[in-house]
Amino acid sequence: MSQQTLPGPNTKLDTAFNTRRPTGFRGLIAQVRELANYRDLIYNLTVKELKGRYKNSALGFVWSLLNPLGMMLVFTFVFGVMMKNQAIEKFPLFVLCGLLPWNYFSAGVMTSIHSIVGNGNLVKKVYFPREVLPIATVMANLVNFLLGFLLLFVALIVFDANLSPWIWMLPIVIIIQTVFILGVAFILSTLHVFYRDTMMVMDVVMLAWFFLTPVFYSMDLMPKTVTILGQSINFQRWLFILNPMASLLQVYRDLLYWGYRTDLDFFLRTTVTAFAVLIFGYWFFKRYSGRFGEEV
DSSP: OOOSSOOOSOSHHHHHHTTTOOOHHHHHHHHHHHHHHTHHHHHHHHHHHHHHHTTTOSSGGGHHHHHHHHHHHHHIIIIIIISOOTTSTTHHHHHHHHHHHHHHHHHHHHHHHTTTGGGHHHHHHOOSOTTHHHHHHHHHHHHHHHHHHHHHHHHHHHTTOOOOTTGGGHHHHHHHHHHHHHHHHHHHHHHHHHOTTHHHHHHHHHHHHHHTTTSSSOGGGSOSEEEETTEEEEHHHHHHHHOHHHHHHHHHHIIIIIOOOOOHHHHHHHHHHHHHHHHHHHHHHHHHGGGHHHHO
């Protein structure tokens, strides 16, 4: 289907599916409560997503450990052996602290893009809050992410990591990353309903995003300033401002690798960005969710 602009939300189907559309803060609270009423559906869809992902797989959930382990070994061999990256001590642990959160983000975003279109029959025939679908997809990837932490904990012991006294913040960081992923998932799953080439575009975007995020390199390797049109720009600062994943990976490494207390001002800015993306993404999703039944 090829369309130049997103269709307007004010249609008969939109009215039918969005009779409880939020009107202000109280309406938003009502939406959250409605989602809570569908928690069993979210759970069942999450389990279905996980079972479908590992169906006919000999190793099943073990792949949630083997995949990051294999990628860590590849990065370690290329950048730690072939290129002899001696500037970063305990390089495998350094990579793993960035790779696990990145894989969670990448998988959560890319699999959620198809969450509405892939459940077209369900969307057409049954009423339920449509946001349940991308939420369940992200939750399935969260489970894989948490399983991957088993590998990280082993690496922390093997490399005798200097854990930060602020390690108790780790669950909060995971929640904030999940909030950010959900916001992006709402936006992209909506766009994919109307523009089926969203997935192809995001393949390229995610590749560029990966290299602009310090997954396998330290920010010290990036230029501090760059000159654009004769203007000197603090590149590292703007990279953190414009790339929430770079900020989140820095927090993970502060807690798990460097043993630092992460900068609280920096952490709060990242938190605000994540919730801003979620709020906009949810608004965008709800604005057009009434058209999903017609378009899928």
